Amino acid sequence: MKKYVTVAALAAVFAVTGFGLGATQLGNFFLKVGSTDANAEKTTAPVTDNLRDLFVDLSKRLVPAVVNIYTTQTVSNQGGGNPQSELYRRFFEQFFGEEFDGGEGGPGMPPGGGGGGAARKATSLGTGFIIDDKEGLILTNYHVIADAEEIKIILTEEDKDREGIDAKVVGGDSEADVAILKIKPDRKLKMAPFGDSDALQVGEWVMAVGNPFGHGHTVTKGIISAKERVVTPISPFSNYLQTDAPINPGNSGGPLINTRGEVIGINTAINAAAQGIGFAIPINYVKRILPELRTKGAVTRGFIGVNIGEINPPLARYLKLPKNTRGVIITEAFEGAPAAKAGLQVYDVILEINGKRTLDGGQLIATVSGFAPGTAINVKVLRGGKEKDFKVTVGKRPNRETLLSQNEKNKAPKGKAAKPAVNVGMLVDDIDPDMRQELGLPRSFQGVVISRVSPGGAAEEAGFERGDVIVEVDQKPTPNVRAFNAVFKENRIYLIRFRRGDGLAITSLDLSKKAAAPAEDEGE
Numbered sequence: 001m002k003k004y005v006t007v008a009a010l011a012a013v014f015a016v017t018g019f020g021l022g023a024t025q026l027g028n029f030f031l032k033v034g035s036t037d038a039n040a041e042k043t044t045a046p047v048t049d050n051l052r053d054l055f056v057d058l059s060k061r062l063v064p065a066v067v068n069i070y071t072t073q074t075v076s077n078q079g080g081g082n083p084q085s086e087l088y089r090r091f092f093e094q095f096f097g098e099e100f101d102g103g104e105g106g107p108g109m110p111p112g113g114g115g116g117g118a119a120r121k122a123t124s125l126g127t128g129f130i131i132d133d134k135e136g137l138i139l140t141n142y143h144v145i146a147d148a149e150e151i152k153i154i155l156t157e158e159d160k161d162r163e164g165i166d167a168k169v170v171g172g173d174s175e176a177d178v179a180i181l182k183i184k185p186d187r188k189l190k191m192a193p194f195g196d197s198d199a200l201q202v203g204e205w206v207m208a209v210g211n212p213f214g215h216g217h218t219v220t221k222g223i224i225s226a227k228e229r230v231v232t233p234i235s236p237f238s239n240y241l242q243t244d245a246p247i248n249p250g251n252s253g254g255p256l257i258n259t260r261g262e263v264i265g266i267n268t269a270i271n272a273a274a275q276g277i278g279f280a281i282p283i284n285y286v287k288r289i290l291p292e293l294r295t296k297g298a299v300t301r302g303f304i305g306v307n308i309g310e311i312n313p314p315l316a317r318y319l320k321l322p323k324n325t326r327g328v329i330i331t332e333a334f335e336g337a338p339a340a341k342a343g344l345q346v347y348d349v350i351l352e353i354n355g356k357r358t359l360d361g362g363q364l365i366a367t368v369s370g371f372a373p374g375t376a377i378n379v380k381v382l383r384g385g386k387e388k389d390f391k392v393t394v395g396k397r398p399n400r401e402t403l404l405s406q407n408e409k410n411k412a413p414k415g416k417a418a419k420p421a422v423n424v425g426m427l428v429d430d431i432d433p434d435m436r437q438e439l440g441l442p443r444s445f446q447g448v449v450i451s452r453v454s455p456g457g458a459a460e461e462a463g464f465e466r467g468d469v470i471v472e473v474d475q476k477p478t479p480n481v482r483a484f485n486a487v488f489k490e491n492r493i494y495l496i497r498f499r500r501g502d503g504l505a506i507t508s509l510d511l512s513k514k515a516a517a518p519a520e521d522e523g524e
Contacts, residue, residue: 071150127140145179176285202225225276253268345383374393424509458509
């Protein structure tokens, strides 16, 4: 599984930078530098000067609009700790691949270590940029200021040894990882203008300014590596810009800038297992939520009440979907939610919303969340080989706790049975109270939990893991081991609906290439 790090507060995320030339200008640059033409020498130096001047100009114009953010909060040295300190610890473990316990001078730990369980002050850092010079509004990542008791803003490099200006939170949205701060400045402010992130081209140069490791205002550069990246562990609501610019702790919340000097993204996260893979929230997404965040302090999102999965080739074959079907499959429809009320069902494949194709889950989530509650939308699905249209009235997205309690069923009695007639490559157990608590399952959630996956077996090839909870096989409930074992009678492809983490997914288990053999009896 990929690890993504939102290097929060103390370890805020990374800036992406670069600069962008028009296609003709950039092409001419490489042509002149690498040319063997006799006239090449005459043009190489001026072109290099132009590129230098571009970065110099961008830095002069945009650096004054970028601020450094320092926060303070009280945490305990005993178990649990503060989520920001915990995030910092996880950053070091994931980014550097080793255990990290703070140590002397570690995150929030004063020299000498602290310890003893006493409360202590933890400091963290990040970046932001001014979006309203008259009102003193600053845009940053939510994780930079989450749970902060005190927020200080350093406006310029010359101010870094001063105490800073107090800031308060105007609004924050943890799910999108965006926050607005307000200050009463002691001088005239410089504002960073917004650009159009939809107009960005892959390969375009960009520049970023941040506060890496607390060193102060720092400029870096890179290019746009990709667009519309879905990074669900960070946020399911914005399709991220990907960049190869160098990024470091402290750059979170800083601006990603195009060559016209416009902000086109907020630097937010990295792929911790790689180099040069960073992610920024597109500014066009921020523009959509900014008015509500600014006036109400929070964001209201649309919600239709389904869990969804991607269509893969084995699943498409099993469901006999038309060739090249693009869409997302409903793996769970919450009882009483808008989708279920409108008639949508598990195994429906959502093809379109308001006439716009839904090519993947990230696109569907972003589309639905953009509708205001009460909006009626048209949803086209594929069911049993036929297209059907449904009118769904969008609801208000509930909080996480409410989502986890959706769609509970009556608990079925436990039961055990003879082993499956064929080897399914895994062992399953009934869910006991301790296991239910460990997996965070709703009180009456039904299914069987995988206790072992055989190396090299069909279950491992299908991607199943220990702790997955199987709720259906071939669209039939498997509330206990007896029901699960009874389904597998021959070597063929089976359709499996299962729970991993907080959501349900659908995949196929291909036993057609496996020789018939009794399942292992361990774990029953």
